[in-house]
Amino acid sequence: xxxxxxxxxxxxxxxxxxxxxxxxxxxxxxxxxxxxxxxxxxxxxxxxxxxxxxxxxxxxxxxxxxxxxxxxxxxxxxxxxxxxxxxxxxxxxxxxxxxxxxxxxxxxxxxxxxxxxxxxxxxxxxxxxxxxxxxxxxxxxxxxxxxxxxxxxxxxxxxxxxxxxxxxxxxxxxxxxxxxxxxxxxxxxxxxxxxxxxxxxxxxxxxxxxxxxxxxxxxxxxxxxxxxxxxxxxxxxxxxxxxxxxxxxxxxxxxxxxxxxxxxxxxxxxxxxxxxxxxxxxxxxxxxxxxxxxxxxxxxxxxxxxxxxxxxxxxxxxxxxxxxxxxxxxxxxxxxxxxxxxxxxxxxxxxxxxxxxxxxxxxxxxxxxxxx
Amino acid sequence: xxxxxxxxxxxxxxxxxxxxxxxxxxxxxxxxxxxxxxxxxxxxxxxxxxxxxxxxxxxxxxxxxxxxxxxxxxxxxxxxxxxxxxxxxxxxxxxxxxxxxxxxxxxxxxxxxxxxxxxxxxxxxxxxxxxxxxxxxxxxxxxxxxxxxxxxxxxxxxxxxxxxxxxxxxxxxxxxxxxxxxxxxxxxxxxxxxxxxxxxxxxxxxxxxxxxxxxxxxxxxxxxxxxxxxxxxxxxxxxxxxxxxxxxxxxxxxxxxxxxxxxxxxxxxxxxxxxxxxxxxxxxxxxxxxxxxxxxxxxxxxxxxxxxxxxxxxxxxxxxxxxxxxxxxxxxxxxxxxxxxxxxxxxxxxxxxxxxxxxxxxxxxxxxxxxxxxxxxxxxxxxxxxxxxxxxxxxxxxxxxxxxxxxxxxxxxxxxxxxxxxxxxxxxxxxxxxxxxxxxxxxxxxxxxxxxxxxxxxxxxxxxxxxxxxxxxxxxxxxxxxxxxxxxxxxxxxxxxxxxxxxxxxxxxxxxxxxxxxxxxxxxxxxxxxxxxxxxxxxxxxxx
Numbered sequence: 080x081x082x083x084x085x086x087x088x089x090x091x092x093x094x095x096x097x098x099x100x101x102x103x104x105x106x107x108x109x110x111x112x113x114x115x116x117x118x119x120x121x122x123x124x125x126x127x128x129x130x131x132x133x134x135x136x137x138x139x140x141x142x143x144x145x146x147x148x149x150x151x152x153x154x155x156x157x158x159x160x161x162x163x164x165x166x167x168x169x170x171x172x173x174x175x176x177x178x179x180x181x182x183x184x185x186x187x188x189x190x191x192x193x194x195x196x197x198x199x200x201x202x203x204x205x206x207x208x209x210x211x212x213x214x215x216x217x218x219x220x221x222x223x224x225x226x227x228x229x230x231x232x233x234x235x236x237x238x239x240x241x242x243x244x245x246x247x248x249x250x251x252x253x254x255x256x257x258x259x260x261x262x263x264x265x266x267x268x269x270x271x272x273x274x275x276x277x278x279x280x281x282x283x284x285x286x287x288x289x290x291x292x293x294x295x296x297x298x299x300x301x302x303x304x305x306x307x308x309x310x311x312x313x314x315x316x317x318x319x320x321x322x323x324x325x326x327x328x329x330x331x332x333x334x335x336x337x338x339x340x341x342x343x344x345x346x347x348x349x350x351x352x353x354x355x356x357x358x359x360x361x362x363x364x365x366x367x368x369x370x371x372x373x374x375x376x377x378x379x380x381x382x383x384x385x386x387x388x389x390x391x392x393x394x395x396x397x398x399x400x401x402x403x404x405x406x407x408x409x410x411x412x413x414x415x416x417x418x419x420x421x422x423x424x425x426x427x428x429x430x431x432x433x434x435x436x437x438x439x440x441x442x443x444x445x446x447x448x449x450x451x
Numbered sequence: 452x453x454x455x456x457x458x459x460x461x462x463x464x465x466x467x468x469x470x471x472x473x474x475x476x477x478x479x480x481x482x483x484x485x486x487x488x489x490x491x492x493x494x495x496x497x498x499x500x501x502x503x504x505x506x507x508x509x510x511x512x513x514x515x516x517x518x519x520x521x522x523x524x525x526x527x528x529x530x531x532x533x534x535x536x537x538x539x540x541x542x543x544x545x546x547x548x549x550x551x552x553x554x555x556x557x558x559x560x561x562x563x564x565x566x567x568x569x570x571x572x573x574x575x576x577x578x579x580x581x582x583x584x585x586x587x588x589x590x591x592x593x594x595x596x597x598x599x600x601x602x603x604x605x606x607x608x609x610x611x612x613x614x615x616x617x618x619x620x621x622x623x624x625x626x627x628x629x630x631x632x633x634x635x636x637x638x639x640x641x642x643x644x645x646x647x648x649x650x651x652x653x654x655x656x657x658x659x660x661x662x663x664x665x666x667x668x669x670x671x672x673x674x675x676x677x678x679x680x681x682x683x684x685x686x687x688x689x690x691x692x693x694x695x696x697x698x699x700x701x702x703x704x705x706x707x708x709x710x711x712x713x714x715x716x717x718x719x720x721x722x723x724x725x726x727x728x729x730x731x732x733x734x735x736x737x738x739x740x741x742x743x744x745x746x747x748x749x750x751x752x753x754x755x756x757x758x759x760x761x762x763x764x765x766x767x768x769x770x771x772x773x774x775x776x777x778x779x780x781x782x783x784x785x786x787x788x789x790x791x792x793x794x795x796x797x798x799x800x801x802x803x804x805x806x807x808x809x810x811x812x813x814x815x816x817x818x819x820x821x822x823x824x825x826x827x828x829x830x831x832x833x834x835x836x837x838x839x840x841x842x843x844x845x846x847x848x849x850x851x852x853x854x855x856x857x858x859x860x861x862x863x864x865x866x867x868x869x870x871x872x873x874x875x876x877x878x879x880x881x882x883x884x885x886x887x888x889x890x891x892x893x894x895x896x897x898x899x900x901x902x903x904x905x906x907x908x909x910x911x912x913x914x915x916x917x918x919x920x921x922x923x924x925x926x927x928x929x930x931x932x933x934x935x936x937x938x939x940x941x942x943x944x945x946x947x948x949x950x951x952x953x954x955x956x957x958x959x960x961x962x963x964x965x966x967x968x969x970x971x972x973x974x975x976x977x978x979x980x981x982x983x984x985x986x987x988x989x990x991x992x993x994x995x
Contacts, residue, residue: 101657101658102657102658103661117961120574120577121577124577124578124582126515141574141960143590143733143734144574144575144733144734144960145574145575145577145578145733145734146577146578146582146583146585146586146587146733146734149589149686150589150590150592151686152594152686152692154600154690154692155600171590172593173590173593226822226823226841226842227818227841227842227927227928227930227931228928228930283824284842285822285823285824285825286824286825287819287822290822290825346585346586346589347582350661350664351664351665351668351686352660352661352664352667352668352686352687352688353661353664355686355687355688356657356687356688356689359686359687359690360687360689411574411575411960414960418939418952419939422930422932422939429842
């Protein structure tokens, strides 16, 4: 089984009890997360690779396209998991993985600087600027961007409030690669507002994820749009925080991307039966999911474990916001979207591009790439 | 013992050399060779190790049906054995290890790249056709909506497997692949109401399940006499579900039929099952596509539109990198070669440091230092200036060259130091005696001598920088993007990073076939340039 270094210790107990009950040893091989997806595809295609792998749900599309993952029938267990988690693991009507954690971004607020929550992006920017003007902070609003690529992932929640998702979904909730939601009229509205907020100093392409995190932990900004993975360090830094929903810009609800982590079984597993047994009956237990939560801090996908974890208001808040989100599309066409999307947002944030022209141009380009 | 010693020992006629006094292993060594018993033993042991490893590999490859690799391996092993067991052919013995490594690490990689370039290998086309059929069939298995989850015990009778199923309402049925499930009353149950045993059958323990997992996963117990109702299958050996298959592969017509919609998907030679409407079933499989990839390489708009500017920049980048690195390296080497210079060792160690740093890491570190607002360069060195080092096209080109210079000059410094030290001082002294200025002495005497030994390295450095993926990708990712094109190609993109983006990045997935074709094209370009330059170097040598 392939895991990353962070998760390996959390799985030790499940592995030990599996060995005790069934006499089967599970070998945990620690893999670099970045390389794991591609290695899994090439190795399984060649008839090698592990029986099980840990990863986020948006790998599934690639896995199915290459025929390297076996469907996993959750059966009655499905109802024990959060709906969004099971839905994310479902691709073209079949479930492929056992979910264990849900993650999504939310607006983290420094309560010492701003005690009251705000709902819309305009208010957030205004409130942030007020704090900056009073000299208590340096940045009105923080989100980790990349000066070379931008970061559509973090900004997605705000964008969806304009009614411009990346792909439209069909009646069954599957993403439809032929219907590019980016091109909806709301997209341009979002681009225009993004330009305005950037002008006001709320978005800065030079602020990378590391710089943003560092600044927020020093108390230099009242807001930080980020995910649960940065929370432990904030608490270590002694920042008092509250978790707010994604601020809206348009008239619709903000639906951030949800990432669901889970376990997948190789289509050519040498021990398919043992692997299914381990995933379905050991990794799905409360103990296993509790342990994974304790290790990674990501809200568990198993309802019972989530409820326990939700005694922490921060976890509960992230979970609530996650319920409004939509799974990150797992379809292979997502690969064609990121580069143009990020570059266009970047140009808009920098004030180098006219949003009314750049956004439709990006949509045409993405459309051409999706069509192949 | 050096090679030049050999004739002497041969002629000296030591006692071992006399006819009739040679040991039992003498036939292994050529006449006159003074291989002792130890040497022969070492040779035998090493050969045995090589042969044992080869034999192991042969079994492994045979098990995986890799007959071509197996044949090559056998030929290689036999060749190695012949070379070392023969008495003659000392040069062959020295060359053999190098040739084997060359074959394995260079020739094989090149041949394999060439092979991939003529296939459609890439996302969705990685495995064989059998794999694709298997994957499509499992994908076609769908759980019957709202069907119950059965608890399962696997039974065995006379080697045949049967399923003992407990429905959620407690009803117990038994069935096998050949017999549809039938109710049974006399099953033993455990405390929870799950049926665990039946008269006339043996229940399998979990260990036995594991031993026969492949068989168990194959079992499909028909739900009723009507096959259209679906069948019961298990994935974990402890629970079972009703599945219905909606994709059926027919080997006779080599097609897949979707039984719910009636659409027939056929193999039309494109490496996938395609319907009449052009819908493709995933996954497909790997096939030979001839020159398609090369045609696509020429026709891909993403490549074609920006090709001229990218090629021009690639040449400029590679040439300037070599010239700048060589210039700085040579200058520093000359300075540190002056005898009066103090603390040379310290400076030399300091200068090597960038060279000892992994290039991609330096790229990342420099990328952070060159951040326009928060980077060390602008904030600390330039007092808070707002210079867009990495996001302005010309500054980005400059930054890439600068960082590459920082990374590359220590190598040139090392090479030049070595070369300078091998040039006798008398040469320049003689020039000075003849009245030449130091600069002229350097230019007319030292530099040409230096170039003779360094020129080949300059050419390889050029080839290396032509493909310098690390620096570009870690520093700028090829950006900033050209504004007049919708493609993901930018001002600092080299051919290799552009190829990477086209083949792996922003299309609809990885395309090994196209990548290999493009790699071959770049290889040809570099090969031609290097060959031309090497001919010029030869002329350089002829001067002397």
